[in-house]
Amino acid sequence: MIAKVILGTMTNARKLVSIAERISCDVELCSGRYVVNAKSMLGVLSMPKFEYGELHIHTDEENECNQVLERLLEEGLLADTNDAAKRSLYDITTFGEILIDFTWQGVNEDGQTLFAQNPGGAPANVAVAVAKLGGHTAFIGKAGKDMHGEFLKSVLEKENVETEGMLLDEKYFTTLAFVNIDENGERTFSFARKPGADTRMEKEEIDVDILDRTHIFHVGSLSLTEQPARDTTHYAIRRAKEKGSIISYDPNYRASLWKDEETAKKLMRSLVPYVDIMKISDEETKLLTDKESPEEATEILFRKGVKIVAVTLGNVYHTKEEMIDCVNAFYEGMVQRSEEMKRHPNYKTGENYAYLGLPPCFLIFDEYVAFFEMLGTKESVSLLSQLKKIVMLGRQAGYFLIVACQRPDAKYFSDGIRDNFNFRVGLGRISELGYGMLFGSDVKKQFFQKRIKGRGYCDVGTSVISEFYTPLVPKGHDFLQTIGSLAQARQDGTATCEAKGDGTD
Helix, strand or coil: CEEEEECCCHHHHHHHHHHHHCCCCCEEEEECCEEEECCCHHHHHCCCCCCEEEEEECCCCHHHHHHHHHHHHHCCCECCCCCCEECCCEEEEEECCCEEEEEEEEECCCCCEEEEEEEECHHHHHHHHHHHCCCCEEEEEEEECCHHHHHHHHHHHHCCEECCCEEEECCCCCCEEEEEECCCCCEEEEEECCCCHHHHCCHHHCCHHHHCCEEEEEEECHHHCCCCHHHHHHHHHHHHHHCCCEEEEECCCCHHHCCCHHHHHHHHHCCHHHCCEEEEECCCHHHHHCCCCHHHHHHHHHHCCCCEEEEECCCCCCCHHHHHHHHHHHHHHHHHHHHHHHCCCCCCCCCCHHHHCCCCEEEEECCHHHHHCCCCHHHHHHHHHHHHHHHHHHHHHCEEEEECCCCCCHHHCCHHHHCCCCCEEEECCCCHHHHHHHHCCCCCCCCCCCCCCCEEEEECCCCCCEEEECCCCCCCCCHHHHHHHHHHHHHHHHHHHHHHHHCCC
8 A cells, every 4th residue: 555645744753653663564655766664763754855755555455554544644644635545556567468388398208299387478477577576566367267277367376466357268268378499499389379368358357446556557469469359458558548557568579479460560569659668679670660770769669759668689599509609609708808818018917807998798697597407418517617617717807697597506506606606686585495595505594585575685795695675766757867867977977087087177
């Protein structure tokens, strides 16, 4: 629950803290980009804007919410506005496909292909990912009233995603996607969706109580492939936009689910005028804008009103062979730079790449453990050897490894790798086992399983585990302006340093 409250005086501050202290869950006071613990008098008094604030109470339990509102009203702290209190304010609500990914698991002794049942669907995945980071999320969509639909709903509920808006339809079967991975790690999809239940969502079936109370509304394009889901998508986006939600869009193009490319282009572009935040791949730039250049495509989308555009591009590798070659090339680059540094005229023993003015290089390895599960023993041993050298020797040359995984399994993190990570970070709620795997079994585990939004844990190389969180950002905050200001300040600082170095005024 979020309640707008009146402060302004020391007396009101004391009353607010007294009320907050009697609340069993976490309570934060927010004003602009500032967030403090509402149970701390010192914290409340430190707020730079002291007239009004938003009280963020981490519960939606009916009785407790009513009691808090009554106390605030009795003490004259509840702001006199029609929307002073909002219950079940979702950080993000996602709409679209939810399905089963049957992923290839090899063959049995009789040569029969084996598949594993996995929950899937990009919008549903977004809801789960945000929930794992402590966000309050909801999913709106439809699956079949069958074993797969029941399984998918149970997964969302287990991950603390609100499922009131998820329907199970007796007339249509849950969409199935069969995913095959070839020897090079390439994925191919075969969909059983003719029609799938996710395409049968009617606009009358949308839970508007959820839709009207979400900060961000996120959609993909696969709900546009068939009717009635296509009209329902437009209805939901228009309504969310009118209610003040930020609209997030990930086209997530899947050619096999569209009639043809021209139809896909037309319908995928139809959502752009409503969108605030958009994520596209470098392969989707031409589909959305007729421009292959990410810079030109981004400029077109900006002109159409999109405020933030993220284009995934660059040296991104996803096949097994490409990824192995990438690691080997990165290692060779590290060795070459180390040799070149020794020949540099300003080389000095003990100084690193930064002393010579060289830029750092990063190898970002996502789904690390999942990738190693694909390798044979010989490939795994060879690759681990290269990565160990990069971790142990790359620091001096400015070559760094960033690894992301769901579970830091010791099998793929030898001591030479694990012990030399200077920065470790875990996001969302971590189990005791996961906490020990990430930071070591001998560290004090006072933080795990905290149910606080945006909570995370990190070790900056001191073996002391700290917790952190990202403050709640006010609605309407202009990220682009903030990023631009920081970038300009950095450039101005660099220019100043260069001017001083040259002895100019």
